[in-house]
Amino acid sequence: MSEAGASPTRCMHLDMDTFFVSVERLMDPSLNGRPVVVGGTPFQRGVVAGCSREARRYGIHSAMPLRQAYELCPQAVFLHPNFTHYAEYSDRVSELLEDSVPVLEKASIDEFYLDISGCGRILGEEGNWSHRLKHSIMGELQLPLTYGIARNKLVAKVATNVGKRHGDMRVADGGEAPFLAPHHVRILPGVGEVMERDLLAMGMPRIGSIARLSIQLFTNMFGKHGRSLHEHSRGIDHSPVLPYRRQKTLGAEHTYMEDVLDPREMEATFKYLAQRVGRDLRERGFLTRTITVKLRYADFVTATKTLHCDYTNADHVLYRMAERIFRSLYTRRVRVRLLGISTSNLIEDYGQMFLFEEEEEKYDGLYAGLDEIRRRFGKHAITYGSVLEQRNGPSGRGPSGPQYAVSSMQ
Ligand SMILES: [Mg+2]
Incomplete structure (x- = not known):
């Protein structure tokens, strides 16, 4: 080495070889031997993400508009991609x-x-x-x-x-x-x-x-x-093989300056943490399906709980999951010292190139915009309305730093 x-x-x-189609065929062997196009239905906007050898014989190739692929081979099986x-x-x-x-x-x-x-x-x-x-x-x-x-x-x-x-x-x-x-x-x-x-x-x-x-x-x-x-x-190339390290988990925690009891303050913290974790996932190109919430009471008793969901890197999904977990986790009427969200079971996200669900497309554009603003103006430049509210509220002890808010995304 x-x-x-x-x-x-x-x-x-x-x-x-024809990776997406090969995986589809594992799940549905009736696709064997048939022209298969992965990308979406022929009447959608969008392009071919992958196709079988049988489809290539008709002149279909990756990145071709789906409609054109359909014209070349109307009898092909058109499938929505399953990136997970x-x-x-x-x-x-x-x-x-x-x-x-x-x-x-x-x-x-x-x-x-x-x-x-x-x-x-x-x-x-x-x-x-x-x-x-x-x-x-x-x-x-x-x-x-x-x-x-x-x-x-x-x-x-x-x-x-x-x-x-x-x-x-x-x-x-x-x-x-x-x-x-x-x-x-x-x-x-x-x-x-x-x-x-x-x-x-x-x-x-x-x-x-x-x-x-x-x-x-x-x-x-x-x-x-x-x-x-x-x-x-002439066959000359000096580029190194760059080792690949699997990221196992990604998360964020917040320790309060003074222990808190106000649920709105905790809610604001979860929104802030979900934003941070969501941004980190997107920046590193990961999706998660496992979300763990950590809660530490003022007396240092610590509780954690984990739930699974569909693969995601969207702030609003992370937040919703964290809130759900927290509601079942917070059982003592004791002040809270620390809250944390961590994500595991990460997979690489190859989906950006192939957005098909309108809903996803909407959110993806939104998060790309938010991430860009945070890159340019700092990570606190944009946050949820309620995080800001908590910061400017009487206690002023919310997560620090936001300068202005965008409307809530829930
Ligand atoms: Mg290949």
Whole structure:
């Protein structure tokens, strides 16, 4: 294994095949063999989030408007995405991989880089080991995948993409440039639509034709992107595999300066804590389904209680849950010293790209706006009306700092 932050000397890239559809098929095997489009109903606004190989044969691809996909293949099965399921399966793949290799990067919901530099002694012969790893994931989770192995991340990823059509590939050290040369420039990470058009216009459809020319030509044309394009065309890439750490819990607590008895004050505290935790979840890209409330009485007796809900990172849901838990938890008529909300069972939130529920869309826009204001003007810049009320109220002991309020979001 290479040192943290160092570029690998041997790297595996692993990509789940038609991931969303594969998970849907686990839940409903009648989808096997049929053209399937995940994204929503054909008459909704919105785009294809994923589709099956059978659907691709009709020309359907990710990010295509759903309506267009329907025109191409009206007999396809159109499904609403179920990100909770996808994220859960993605976490299970991460867990299996983490058990096998020391350094794992999760590049997206269905894509992983493994730094396997110098792992020969632990893992055994690379070809056998990678084959076993793939089949253990496929055996355990029933999800198909493709992998590529090469000296670096870039070439390993290209090997995976080539392997989607031709089977898993391993590129021997030193064989990077000859491996890349015959492939279309489009397959190189970093080559977008515009650059592809320019390269085609220059008569360079293949990666090999870039590698043969001088770097100067490309830096003149594309600036610093030209330099990396030229390096990439020769299979050079120094980016490290960035280790992925699973966040287990996220929470916030508030200790009162003076112990409180006023329920409105506690309510205000929960609103404030829900905002903080919600913002932290969103900033770190997590959803939670487990909420725990902690209550410490003035005599230091502490009580906690946990409830589950659907995956969320919305302040108003966290607040509602916390209030519900608190009502059943606060059983003694004793002053309160501390209140806390913590969340666990976190999964990564890949939903922002695919908003379908109007309700969700509304709240998502709202929270994105609030988070932006808090980033720019400080975390207390916006809060619920009742938090502010408590602050400015007679006791003045509420959570500190808000300057102005927005209307309540319940
Ligand atoms: Mg994939």
